[in-house]
Every structure is written in C-alpha cells, then in structure tokens.
Amino acid sequence: MRSRRQHLPLRSALAVWLLVLGGCAGGQPERGPVTLVFKYARILGNADPLPALLRSFEAKHPGVRVKGEALPWTSDDQHQFYVINLEGRSPGFDVMMLDCIWVPEFARAGWLTDLTPYLSPDELAPYFASTVAAAKYGGRVWALPWNFNVGLLYYRTDLLAKYGLRPPETYEELVDQVRRIRAGERDPALDGYLWQGKQYEGLVVNVLEALWANGARLLAEDGAVFPDRERAADALRFLRGLIETGVSPAWTTAADEELSRRAFGDGHAIFLRNWPYALDLFEGKDSAVRGKVAFAPLPGRARGERGVGSTGGAHLGVSRGSRHPELALALARHLTTEPAQRAIALGAALSPTRQALYQDPELARDRPTMPRLLALALAGRPRPVTPYYLLVSATVQPEFSAALVGVKSPERAIADAGTRLRYFLEALR
C-alpha cells in the first residue's frame, strides 16, 4: 500500500507530460483535389488584379485550386518568413513571390526548383536582360521575372520650363539647376534634390547608382570588395556634398522612398530619385503636382559614365518542396504571361518585365508614359547578383550612412565596410 502511494506523484507527473506531448502530435495529411499555394505580398493599387488571374488559372486547370496567401508587409519580414519555413523543410507553399535580390541566395540554399530544363531556349528573350540576370545563379534559371522597377529622376516640368532648363544629364548640371531655380523662387520651403539616405536597403540602392555613375563598383566579378576604392570614396563624398551644400535637405539622412515621395508630391522639391510607382501617385486626382511632373534617366557625372538606374522588382519561384512542381511552374508562367502582366500593370502601379508591353497600345492609352519608360528600363542595372547580397547590404549600410552624415570620411567608411565584408565572406568559403 505504502509503496504504491509513494509512486503516485511520479505517475501523475508522467501523465501530465504524456498529455502535453500528445497535444503536439501533427494533424492528418490532406486529400482530395490538388491545391496550389501561392505566397505573395498584397498589391496596392486601384484594383487588385490577382484574384481574377488565379481564377482564370483554375478555369484552365480543372481539379486544381489555387490559394493565394499574403506575405508579411515588409521585405525583411517576408525574407524571414521564407527562411524559417524553407529551412524547416515543410514549406506548405508551391509558388513564391521573391524580391529579385533573394533569388541567388534561395537557389544556393537549395530552396528553389531549377527551372532550366523546363524552359524553351528563347522563353526568356522577351524579358529585360537585367531581370533575367537577376533570375540566374550558377548558369541556371531559378525564377521568372514578374514585375519590374528601375530608379528614375523625377523633375518638376513647370519649374524647369520657367527657367528655360532641360532635365539634367549630369549631377553637376542638376546642382547648378537647383541653385538657379531656388535663387529665382526665393521659397525657403522648396528643396532641391530628394533621395533616400536612411540607413536601410534603399540607401544601398542610391549609393550604388552614385558608384556606377562614377565608374565604381561594390563587388567585382571575382568577388573583390570595392575594386575601385578611390572612385567609390569620391562618389560618397559627392553625396555627402549634396547634403552639406543644401542641394538636398538635411533630413535626406532619414529619408526612405515614401518620405521623399510625399515631400516631392506636396510640391516641396524640384528633383526626386524614386521608382516608377510614384508617377501614378503624382498624377492622382488630389495631387499638388498633378500635370507638373515628368521623369528622366538618372544623371551621370560630368567626367564619369552616363547615369543608370538600379533595377528591382519581384520574381516568381517554385519551391523545391512543392509536391506539384509542374503545376506550380504552370501557375508561375500563367502569372507572367503578357495578358497577366498587362492586367497587373492596369490594375496596380507595377511595371511589367516584358519589353513588348511598354509599347502595347492598350497599356499606353491608360499609362501614356510607358513607352518612355522603356529606354530607362533597358539601361537599368541590377544590384550585385550574389547569394550573399543581404549580407553585403547589411554590412555596408551603416558605413554608407556614416559617410553621408559626416561622422566618417568616405575613405574610412569604404575601408571599414571592406574589412568587415572580407571577414564575413571569408567565413563562407
């Protein structure tokens, strides 16, 4: 009797544990018709075209259901979502929307289906070369380009016309135009040139464009970091100069896309570097700058190269864990066709990755600037295509920022970024 009572607590403790463990057991596997899960970030715009596109895919593939699932809001959170779910080998989704800078990383990690064997030789020919470059890693294709972004210079047509100026081809010209217009306008609330200088991914994009215009690079083909140091430092010094001389406002160092877009949209600036999405907002009904905005290629440097906008955008990849890779690819193809991209361009402020659409009469009627965007899009240059892009970006961000706010000399910032990058990249070998 006594011995049985002694074991009672032990037994009840065990029973509790078993109950807890039992509660953790998994559910039943799904059966029935095929369901494809599509992960994407909600598209902003006057009408989300995606539900209709998913329904039309279902109509073409009887017995297949497509479930669109929303990704978290910010790019960082989306990336983290994918990493956690894909590293856990239980993705639970088939087609995934990817920021183009992640494609090589995810391919290297073995999370994407190699699409090369499925694609016909010239299937990627209609896409912009820069988007195809961003979809490749190790000579294979891992994703289909879906929507497209390129850095542009927006300017106020009314102000430039008033002073008889043409959009600047070099930054030196831009600085000069800002001085002339502000001297004539005498409006202390009118800023010159707005861009993105907050410590985040957008800063890297802006600095890269400045580096390229000055003939410098962040990574060389052989993986060397800042192969043209002097020119890179000079580009940073120029950006710092824009803030120091007041051509760009002091708060540029805290500005992201939206902050700078709003200030320009309220009519408080002459020039703005931003993406194509902003134009729709400037042309909106209650916009203060409606009919007074146009875009041009980003300026180059007086004794440097022509200005080139950095490209961005989203790709569609097929998860390697997908149980229906061929259907998943069919869905990715369906969403990237010309009609689908046209529908997306009409319903949302996203630009297509297929060149032909920029001269499409139907699109041009709705968005008359599309044909002019084509030349800029063709010239666009992708950020370094490497599986370690996020590592590179996160490492250089505080250094670029330090040079912009003037706590470090540009040379020192470049050197410090280089030291840290080399240590991290060495660990990857």
Added chain:
Amino acid sequence: MTRRQAADRRRALACLAPTVLALGALTVYPGVWVLWLSLQHRIPIFDVSRFAGLDNYAFLGVDSRFWNAAHTTAVFTLGSVALEVVLGVMAALAIHAQRRGRRLALSLLLLAWAMPAVVGAKLFEWLYHPTAGLINVTLGRHSANWLGDPGLALPAVILADVWRTMPFVAILCYARLLAVPAEVYEAAQVDGAGRLATLTRITLPLLGRILLLAALFRTLDALRAFDIMFVLTGGGPAGTTETLTVYAYRALFQTLQLGFGSALSVVVFLLVMAVAWAYLKILRTGTVAA
C-alpha cells in the same frame, strides 16, 4: 535520514522534475547550444559549418561596429534608466500629492505603458517626421533632423523609450508611497523638518529599495532594447542607434550568420547576467534600507 524523510525527498524530486526538465529543455540546452554555435562558422542555408575556435570573438574585439553597438547600448541604458527613475519618482510624488483626479492621472500614465512598444515607436516616428511631424511643425524654422542627425537620433530614441516606460517606475513608486504610514510624516513635521528635508530624509530613503528593483527591471530591459530603435531608425544614422541586440538580429535573422550572431548573443547574455548579478548583490546586502 528516516524512511519518512527519504519518501518526502523522492516526492519533492518528482514534483520538481517537470520544472527542471522544462528549464533544462528551454533554457540550459539552447544556452549551451548557442555557446557551441558561437565557436563555429555556421551558415546552415549555405552548408557552411566548421569549427572556428575563438575566431568570432577575436573578430568582435576588433570590429568597430560591435564596439559602437556596445557604446550605444551603454548610453541608451544609462540615459533611459536615469531619466525614467527621476521622472518616475517625480510623477509618483505629483500624483501622491494630488487631492483630486488621482485615478484619472494614473490611467493616463498607464495608457503609455499599456501601448505595445512597436505602436509607441510608430507614434514617435510621426512626431519626429522631418517636415510634417508635430514637433518640427511646432518648432517652425528651428526644426531639427531628429532621426537623421547622428547627434540627435539616440536622444530622440531615448526620449521615446522614456515616454513609454517611465510610468512603470512611477506606478511602483506610487504604490510604495501609499504604504508609508501618515505618522511618519507627522513625526517629521513635529521634529520641524521642512519640505525639502522630508523629501530627502524620509521619502527618498523609503523609496530606495523599490527604486532599485524598478531600476533592475528597467536596466535589464534597456540592455536588450530592440523594437524602438528597429522601428524608428533601423539602427541608423551611421549606426548611432544600433544596439547590440539590433546588431545580433541583423547577423542572426537577416544575414543568417548563426556562428557570428551567436557570439554576439553570448556577449549580450554575459552583460545582462553581470548587471543582474551586481543589482542583486546590492539588493541582498541591504545597503539600502527599506
């Protein structure tokens, strides 16, 4: 040991077992694992996994970004905790001295504290907005570049943190003040103590122990501060608001360097443990009378 004692002992162990197991599984095991990770170059998504010895720690020793983050963490912790304690005591005394509307004052105070950190941070993001923010609009021509100036960003972040967490200190102090019997003050009055003397000789010493406890909680929180700077500045400009935990987040979750990121986490862990130990030592020796 009698048979009865032995039985009690066994029973006690059986009852403790789940706790010990849970602590072991959830705290000790991951802790040791992180320590082990910090001695490796490890980036699982790229199949990088090799022993690195103390490489990661050695690199931290010369990594200016790490020292900058350590400095930022120290300034943020000292600045925010000091301000919170001073303002918290002032707020508690003010409410205690209030005849009417104490409840209203308390609820208003708690409102800030009840707000999720990220919401509080978003609120300040709008207040600090360079052109349309309430602060700069009020300042007019003297407006400042709150989150983009390397000299202002950290104070701005500290201020946002103080606004949200000062009520915690205030409430604790207020509760202690309520527990002080009125006779103590009457006695002081009889002895001819003025207002200042009452404050410095009676009230503050009585608050000492609870303040130390409040400071302990706040310090441990501040050392691990993450959300407020992550939302407001992302660590910028020039990394001036990047704390050790933000740096660790970037290494661990954004760039997936589990080895290097673990080394950073171990440093944060040791720092927090050392500070907690110091506080507990002061609390235990009872140098501060209650």
